[in-house]
Amino acid sequence: MLIHLENIYKIYGEGLESEVRALDGVSLDIDNGEFVAIVGSSGSGKSTLMNILGCLDSATRGEYYLAGEDVRSLTDRELSQIRNKQIGFIFQGFNLIPALSAQENVELPLIYQGISASKRKSFAEEALERVGLSDRKKHRPFEMSGGQQQRVAIARAISTKPPIIMADEPTGALDSKTGQEVIAFLRQLNKEGSTVILITHDNGIAATANRIVRISDGKIIEDRLQEVSAL
């Protein structure tokens, strides 16, 4: 099992009057090579779940095993290495560094791997090529359209060839046609072997996933496999 969550709680202000249970006892297993859509209404806890899955945040309680390792026992350096090598993140707001060019943004995860400049360059160029942005290497984020920025972000996520892709509302800031292209790209990555975890509140997009996990008020209320509708 690639991902194993058991009774995960994320509670803000526990014990207070204003206590918020963003995750309220979530148990979830995800296997290698799956394409999972996590759906739910706004405020249901989707992003909270992804942040915990992506080792960006820690749970209040509960067990999380990633590739057999107990995440709670890992040091900051080890968690950073997991984020760096195992996971590629794609965010709704792109999260590119404005001062850096497209190429430099894509190289960033490779820098933290200590890869040599020339290798970095070729890996980054390869990733930008895949998302069709070879001609925008030198551009900075504010010189690009939203769709282009998201493609840079995707290139950054895949530049290290991570086994897991986590995308939190990757189409939220895009028009539907551009959004479709992004989803198609994720499907392609999945076909090549990556595990994809996609967060969305759009049922149409969720319909492209092999498996749908629906959460509400921090609880999983539905978890089913489905036939993938043709894109």
Added chain:
Amino acid sequence: MNWLQSFKMAFKSIMSKKGRSALTMLGIIIGIASVMTIVSVVNGYNKQTMERINSMGTNRVSVYAYRQDNKNIFDGLYDYCLGMSDIIDGITPSASIWTQGGVRYGSRSSTNMEYAPQLYLGSDQYSACNNFVIEYGRDISKVDIVNYNNVCVLGARAAKLFFDYLNPLGESLSVNGVAFKVVGVYKEKDPDSDWSLDNVIVFPYTASRAINNQDIGSLSEFIIKGKDKKSLTEIVSRVDGYLSTVIPEGTGYYSVYNEGQWQDQSNEFAKTMSLVLGGIGFISLLVGGIGIMNIMLVTVTERTREIGIRRAIGAPRSAIVSQFLVEAAMICGIGGIFGIIVGFAGTLIAGKLIVNMILIPGVGVTAAAFVFSVVLGIIFGMYPAIKASALLPVVALRAE
């Protein structure tokens, strides 16, 4: 992530907001420049003072003594000091004299020289007491003094003024109209100043009669050269005792003074100056450092989201710490370099204006200034850098 990468990143970040970086550096630039200037000028001045004291002669006791009846004191004192040759190297009068007619050789006259030579009356031990060494000819001898010989020895500068590159030995100088034969020239010992210690003409002290028609009894200033610093106290007390018998109460006046104290005082003064002024400069550096900390804190807040992104894609805490530390150290290091440049200029200008010397900061001071500015950056960058790295990635990512 390697260091080269961190340096590139920090440099880029500094260059992307030049105005702010420059303002931040200003405090460091001013601080480093002023500390450097102060330390260099005080050091340079002190070094020169010490050199001057050394070339004048160290380990000296100066004596001031006269009797109202103008009875000759010196000859007795001279003999008394000979009896202490185990701790005394020499004794001489040290009076400089002035003559209306000046000194002439051919068409050259001291009366129309910009820096006229000083004329001294000395004993055969004048050179020993004043750190002079004979270069040509001979020194003033005991015989010259006893026989009232009209001879003189020239300092190197005085020799040049009257004779250029000609050989002065055997030539005669006219002093107040009286001919004095040059018998020797002292080696140069103080080449770099207008009021050079080499610009002197020394006569046997008995020549005062021929030059000014003055009695030896009118000599009242003497120098005793001790063997070493330790012997000075004993010399002072014994000479004091001797003079009290020669000049009983009410018959005149005398004082015996240890010149070594002078040297210590001058050293002490320079140290105090360095400390006080350097301290003021140091405080301005601290203020500059706090400015750095302030700006780095602002930078960290502004870039919280960037920190979150970096953390999300795999930067460990240590990489964030080193990123901001390197940036702070680099701002300070660059500021330090500019400060050093300004400090060089400041030292040259202040040296010229205040002590009229051409001073340049030493290698040690320069290296220390640079290292100190970088260390300052590291110290004051530490807190913001740690603060930047302490945020959870998810919290940093949520920042606007």
